[in-house]
Amino acid sequence: MTETPLAEKPALLDQEALERMYGQMLSTALADQRAAAEAKAGRLMAAFYPVRGMEAVCAALGETMRSEDKMVSTYRNLGDALAKGMPLRSIMSELYGKIEGCSRGRGGPMHLQDQAVNFTTTTGVVGSGMQIAAGLGIAEQLSSQGNAVVVTFGDGATSIGAFHEGMNFVALWQLPVVIVCQNNQWGEHTAIKDYTAAPELAERAASYGMPAHKVDGFDPMACVEALQAALTRARAGEGPTFLEFKHYRLTGHTGTADFSYIPKEELAAAMKRDPAPTFRRWLLENGHLSEQQVSDVEARVRADVEDAFQYAANGTDPDQADIYEGVFLDEAIARSADGE
Numbered sequence: 001m002t003e004t005p006l007a008e009k010p011a012l013l014d015q016e017a018l019e020r021m022y023g024q025m026l027s028t029a030l031a032d033q034r035a036a037a038e039a040k041a042g043r044l045m046a047a048f049y050p051v052r053g054m055e056a057v058c059a060a061l062g063e064t065m066r067s068e069d070k071m072v073s074t075y076r077n078l079g080d081a082l083a084k085g086m087p088l089r090s091i092m093s094e095l096y097g098k099i100e101g102c103s104r105g106r107g108g109p110m111h112l113q114d115q116a117v118n119f120t121t122t123t124g125v126v127g128s129g130m131q132i133a134a135g136l137g138i139a140e141q142l143s144s145q146g147n148a149v150v151v152t153f154g155d156g157a158t159s160i161g162a163f164h165e166g167m168n169f170v171a172l173w174q175l176p177v178v179i180v181c182q183n184n185q186w187g188e189h190t191a192i193k194d195y196t197a198a199p200e201l202a203e204r205a206a207s208y209g210m211p212a213h214k215v216d217g218f219d220p221m222a223c224v225e226a227l228q229a230a231l232t233r234a235r236a237g238e239g240p241t242f243l244e245f246k247h248y249r250l251t252g253h254t255g256t257a258d259f260s261y262i263p264k265e266e267l268a269a270a271m272k273r274d275p276a277p278t279f280r281r282w283l284l285e286n287g288h289l290s291e292q293q294v295s296d297v298e299a300r301v302r303a304d305v306e307d308a309f310q311y312a313a314n315g316t317d318p319d320q321a322d323i324y325e326g327v328f329l330d331e332a333i334a335r336s337a338d339g340e
């Protein structure tokens with residue numbers, strides 16, 4: 001296992017890429033905070049799981065993944081969906097349960113997907129993404145098209161049985177899977193030290209027989225570098241890589257949950273590394289982008305986020321008569337089971 005150094009790597013990306021990354025990080029942060037506020041106001045269709053703290057990893061995923069690469073995510077999926085190129089309007093409409101949403105309002109915040117950009121699926125069953133990714137990995141291996149599968153999940157998922165079965169399988173079959181563990185150091189309301197005696201997740205992962213690295217998940221350039229290497233390996237048919245992105249959950253488990261149990265000093269220290277404002281400072285202080293470039297990105301992102309929320313709030317509510325459409329293969333069976 002290797003530790004990725006925190007040193008700056010400004011040569012890694014050109015100016016356009018840095019602008020794109022800042023834009024994505026900011027749109028993730030702004031959409032996330034607004035969705036959490038909407039959840040608190042009771043206006044979303046179901047619980048929303050904020051991504052605050054994960055924005056650097058998500059922006060790096062957006063910069064390094066190709067449209068052809070498939071992705072499997074979780075309920076905490078907003079940044080992944082944006083990384084894969086899902087339109088904000090379609091995401092937000094789904095959060096509000098409107099038929100303009102990516103799952104026509106049937107999935108809600110937990111179940112984003114978009115086959116047009118290979119955002120294959122999201123699951124609320126903790127740990128199960130590994131097995132879905134293994135299946136997709138077999139398909140990619142058989143097709144020999146040189147695409148990768150990326151699966152994302154939290155630290156807590158590494159204590160679930162399905163995770164271990166999937167790890168064993170992708171390593172044995174040398175599948176083109178990049179395993180992204182978002183270690184925000186909490187599994188719901190339990191701190192990592194209270195649910196596992198082996199909290200060094202990359203060390204554990206290496207024992208399955210694949211490269212495993214611990215990466216500073218608050219450092220966007222370190223995230224890009226680690227993902228680029230893992231994706232290149234997968235695309236070349238050299239097998240899976242496990243990446244443990246260590247950062248911190250800067251909010252509650254859901255958009256409405258109390259998080260007063262998080263130690264104040266710990267949270268305050270992590271807040272100092274809040275990805276979007278930290279990246280903004282880094283870009284300006286190191287002369288990578290000008291004030292003008294940064295404010296142009298900000299104006300565009302703010303307008304896009306505003307547009308998406310307006311569009312979604314004014315969307316169309318589903319009609320109860322269509323409730324089974326697209327849900328069951330045989331709608332007639334579903335209706336008869338319902339006593340109709």
Ligand SMILES: Cc1ncc(C[n+]2csc(CCOP(=O)(O)OP(=O)(O)O)c2C)c(N)n1
Nearest residue numbers: 076124125126154155156157184186187188
């Ligand atoms: C199989 C399964 N067990 C338990 C749960 C309840 N649950 C939902 S989220 C969660 C915490 C998972 O923590 P982690 O994997 O670290 O992800 P995070 O929420 O921190 O992103 C749990 C236990 C579930 N959804 N699925």
Ligand SMILES: [Mg+2]
Nearest residue numbers: 154155186187
């Ligand atoms: Mg967690």
